[in-house]
Amino acid sequence: MSRFYYYLVYLNMVVNIVASVPSIFLHYSREGALLGILLSVFFGALIIWVYTRFFNAFPGKGLPELLKLVMPNWFTKAALLYFSAVWFIAGLITLVTFSFLLLRFLVPDMPLLLVVINLVLFLCFGILIQTDRLLYSVEIVIVLFFPLILFILAKAGTTEKLRWDYVRIAVTYINQTPNFESFAAASFLFLGVANLVIFNRFFTTKQQFGLKQLFTVVIVGLIALLVTYFIPIGFHGLKGAESLVYPWIATSDALRMEYGVIERVVFIFLLFYFAISFISISIHWHVSFQLLKSTFDFGRFRIKSIPVMPFLITLLFGVLSAYATLRLTEHQLFIYTSFYYKLLTFSFVGTFALFWWMKRRLKHEKNSSG
Amino acid sequence: MKKTVRDKWFIVILLTFLPLLSSCGFKDIDKNAFVAAIGIDMSDDKEKPFKVTLKIFVPAVSFKQATEPKYAYVSMEARTIGDALRLLEAKIERRMELGHSKLIVLGEDVLDEDLSELTDFLMRRADIQLISWAVVGRPNAEEILNAIPVSESATYPSLYNFFDVNGSNSPYVIVTHLFELHRGFIEDGVNPIIPIVEFSKENSTYTIDKAFVLLDETEPLELSPDETKVFNVLTNSATRTDVIIEDREILAVALIDQYKSKLKLNMDERGKAKLSADLEMIGSLVESEQKIKSGELSRVNKVAKEDVERTVKDFLQRLADEGADPLGIGLKYRGSKLHNEIDFKEWEKAYKNMEIDVNVKFDLKSTGATY
Numbered sequence: 001m002s003r004f005y006y007y008l009v010y011l012n013m014v015v016n017i018v019a020s021v022p023s024i025f026l027h028y029s030r031e032g033a034l035l036g037i038l039l040s041v042f043f044g045a046l047i048i049w050v051y052t053r054f055f056n057a058f059p060g061k062g063l064p065e066l067l068k069l070v071m072p073n074w075f076t077k078a079a080l081l082y083f084s085a086v087w088f089i090a091g092l093i094t095l096v097t098f099s100f101l102l103l104r105f106l107v108p109d110m111p112l113l114l115v116v117i118n119l120v121l122f123l124c125f126g127i128l129i130q131t132d133r134l135l136y137s138v139e140i141v142i143v144l145f146f147p148l149i150l151f152i153l154a155k156a157g158t159t160e161k162l163r164w165d166y167v168r169i170a171v172t173y174i175n176q177t178p179n180f181e182s183f184a185a186a187s188f189l190f191l192g193v194a195n196l197v198i199f200n201r202f203f204t205t206k207q208q209f210g211l212k213q214l215f216t217v218v219i220v221g222l223i224a225l226l227v228t229y230f231i232p233i234g235f236h237g238l239k240g241a242e243s244l245v246y247p248w249i250a251t252s253d254a255l256r257m258e259y260g261v262i263e264r265v266v267f268i269f270l271l272f273y274f275a276i277s278f279i280s281i282s283i284h285w286h287v288s289f290q291l292l293k294s295t296f297d298f299g300r301f302r303i304k305s306i307p308v309m310p311f312l313i314t315l316l317f318g319v320l321s322a323y324a325t326l327r328l329t330e331h332q333l334f335i336y337t338s339f340y341y342k343l344l345t346f347s348f349v350g351t352f353a354l355f356w357w358m359k360r361r362l363k364h365e366k367n368s369s370g
Numbered sequence: 371m372k373k374t375v376r377d378k379w380f381i382v383i384l385l386t387f388l389p390l391l392s393s394c395g396f397k398d399i400d401k402n403a404f405v406a407a408i409g410i411d412m413s414d415d416k417e418k419p420f421k422v423t424l425k426i427f428v429p430a431v432s433f434k435q436a437t438e439p440k441y442a443y444v445s446m447e448a449r450t451i452g453d454a455l456r457l458l459e460a461k462i463e464r465r466m467e468l469g470h471s472k473l474i475v476l477g478e479d480v481l482d483e484d485l486s487e488l489t490d491f492l493m494r495r496a497d498i499q500l501i502s503w504a505v506v507g508r509p510n511a512e513e514i515l516n517a518i519p520v521s522e523s524a525t526y527p528s529l530y531n532f533f534d535v536n537g538s539n540s541p542y543v544i545v546t547h548l549f550e551l552h553r554g555f556i557e558d559g560v561n562p563i564i565p566i567v568e569f570s571k572e573n574s575t576y577t578i579d580k581a582f583v584l585l586d587e588t589e590p591l592e593l594s595p596d597e598t599k600v601f602n603v604l605t606n607s608a609t610r611t612d613v614i615i616e617d618r619e620i621l622a623v624a625l626i627d628q629y630k631s632k633l634k635l636n637m638d639e640r641g642k643a644k645l646s647a648d649l650e651m652i653g654s655l656v657e658s659e660q661k662i663k664s665g666e667l668s669r670v671n672k673v674a675k676e677d678v679e680r681t682v683k684d685f686l687q688r689l690a691d692e693g694a695d696p697l698g699i700g701l702k703y704r705g706s707k708l709h710n711e712i713d714f715k716e717w718e719k720a721y722k723n724m725e726i727d728v729n730v731k732f733d734l735k736s737t738g739a740t741y
Contacts, residue, residue: 030709104496121387160606161550165698166557168705175708237553250493253500254549258535264469264499 001052001207004135007142008199008283009048009217012192013224014149015280018273019097020337022247024185025229027334029242032176036183037225043183044190045218047348052209054355055196058362060204063197064294070361077295079354083197084291086347091284092321093337095119098277099325100333101246105270116325119278120318126282127289127314131202134286141279145272152269153227156255162234170233184341190221191344195283198290245330289313400429403464406441406527408498409511410451410488411477418447419483422454425515426462430524439524443516451491469497472530474548475567477510481582481590486555493552500549503533506582508568517569519576529567532578541599541608542579554584558714559700561585563601566592583694591694600685604631604647604697613651615674620660624674624734626653635702641716643724645699647682654736663741667734675732683728690722
């Protein structure tokens with residue numbers, strides 16, 4: 001596959017460390033989180049396989065184009081609207097979490113609203129620029145920050161203050177019924193591939209994707225999951241990690257770089273994750289925006305020949321996220337996010353059926369026309 | 371033509387963003403009071419049990435002017451630590467910045483209180499570093515904070531140097547970070563350990579060579595300097611250590627620059643625990659009363675091996691007798707079985723009666739620079 005495909009997939013795996021995923025895992029660490037996480041790998045593999053194969057069969061075509069070919073108009077519109085909302089919320093969760101983080105750790109004296117407005121202002125560019133340009137900026141961020149993040153993770157894994165005994169204790173909870181919340185949250189790590197619904201427009205040639213590629217992606221996902229879950233436990237103990245609101249922030253704060261320019265790793269960590277989360281929100285909202293754009297005719301409403309709709313949509317995104325950030329408490333965020341992940345799991349099973357149906361219809365169409 | 375109009379608009383929009391660059395209520399650096407260390411003591415007042423002392427850096431205008439370290443001290447008694455900090459903010463004319471504090475000193479009498487509540491406060495605040503070092507001040511925190519040894523430089527508190535890997539190499543210093551203290555309190559199977567800091571006014575020096583093991587129900591257990599050193603070796607956290615080798619004929623000191631220790635726990639079917647400690651030590655002689663030829667080193671090794679085995683075994687035995695577990699052997703027990711097969715009450719009994727087996731491989735590479 002093209003390297004941009006892997007960026008999309010891996011970005012989702014890495015960015016979740018700061019979002020709600022680890023706190024969902026750790027919240028259920030003594031109620032079957034571990035088995036839920038391990039099971040999600042199979043589901044994740046299935047998602048990656050189905051999505052990649054499906055979109056690979058139609059190079060250069062996004063989901064809206066394909067839906068319009070074979071589905072009735074009302075269904076297309078409803079489905080695209082639903083997907084658009086799903087992607088918007090995915091970005092929103094990251095945005096709200098990160099605004100809270102910034103407020104707590106970097107700019108404690110700044111009003112929350114100002115934090116959000118600043119973020120949204122720059123996210124506008126991510127929403128409005130063309131798909132290929134967004135992918136190029138994704139590449140820059142990934143090339144710059146992935147090695148640094150890997151360094152911090154490696155540092156975390158090799159520090160002697162990390163007690164493997166705690167990790168071993170966490171493993172002894174494997175004989176429990178898998179927990180659905182953590183299964184759903186873990187599956188979210190594998191959903192980066194779903195961005196193909198829009199980004200497939202960029203991949204105009206047919207790509208090579210077989211079992212070998214699938215295997216690499218799934219193994220990386222598994223490692224990401226295990227790191228996400230076990231490293232905070234190793235630093236804070238099973239009970240300690242359970243009570244952390246931001247497990248990974250507390251974990252990076254437990255790291256010390258004796259010879260680093262900045263001794264307290266948490267600030268470097270936040271900075272790196274700021275870049276990664278930012279680009280991840282851009283991707284999610286870009287997809288959301290493009291899906292909306294294909295649902296409604298944006299060209300009709302113009303002022304002095306400039307289409308206004310894109311700006312109105314971004315404004316709407318901004319207002320919604322400001323409202324959500326100001327309104328939500330951390331606990332609500334946790335509850336709603338957990339619910340969202342669960343809903344997503346069902347939605348994705350639904351899309352499997354949809355894809356199967358569409359593939360049949362598309363084949364039929366091809367045969368009858370050719 | 372059309373393009374230039376667009377460019378103009380673009381510039382106008384950019385300019386409207388300019389006010390945002392004024393940045394976010396950032397306070398000048400001299401408007402911040404940087405706290406160097408936080409001290410917590412108990413007061414005599416029942417209504418206001420906690421006494422919080424802060425050691426604050428006093429900024430100098432230039433580096434050349436600052437020939438001596440300068441600190442300001444403030445302290446306050448209050449019902450809780452958070453309350454005390456709030457009240458202290460009214461005493462300092464600048465914004466209190468706790469994020470640069472690297473040291474938390476607990477007074478000795480604080481140890482009698484419920485410490486998990488205390489660490490919870492320190493963990494909960496986002497600005498207090500989880501990597502700050504936790505120490506016990508003897509006789510109390512305030513005295514340790516107020517002390518300024520002669521050797522202190524204007525730029526870096528010398529107490530930091532003991533715990534910083536850049537400074538002291540002493541095997542007697544135990545480094546406990548705040549997050550380690552907290553996890554030790556809330557988790558079954560390990561007792562937190564915390565170094566004791568003393569200050570002697572006559573010599574103007576700190577002494578840090580003892581430690582407290584904090585127990586759940588009973589008084590904290592104090593470790594002697596030698597025991598503290600053994601603890602550091604068993605946890606592989608000393609950079610180097612030394613061993614005194616002594617029998618009827620030999621009296622020598624060996625410097626151990628490479629060592630590795632491994633603790634293993636075995637449980638048999640009847641629930642009897644067996645702890646084996648494997649130590650490997652490599653080093654050289656630094657002092658000897660007698661002339662020791664390199665050929666004789668194997669004999670010295672044998673004596674040293676027995677010496678170390680005895681010391682380590684005595685230490686582990688004392689811990690077992692007292693029911694103190696700073697090494698986290700209980701964690702190893704909990705990790706060895708599925709969670710629903712764990713009976714922690716049984717384990718506490720097994721720990722006290724466990725069999726201890728110490729195995730040392732002692733290897734002197736050289737007799738030092740002379741025979």
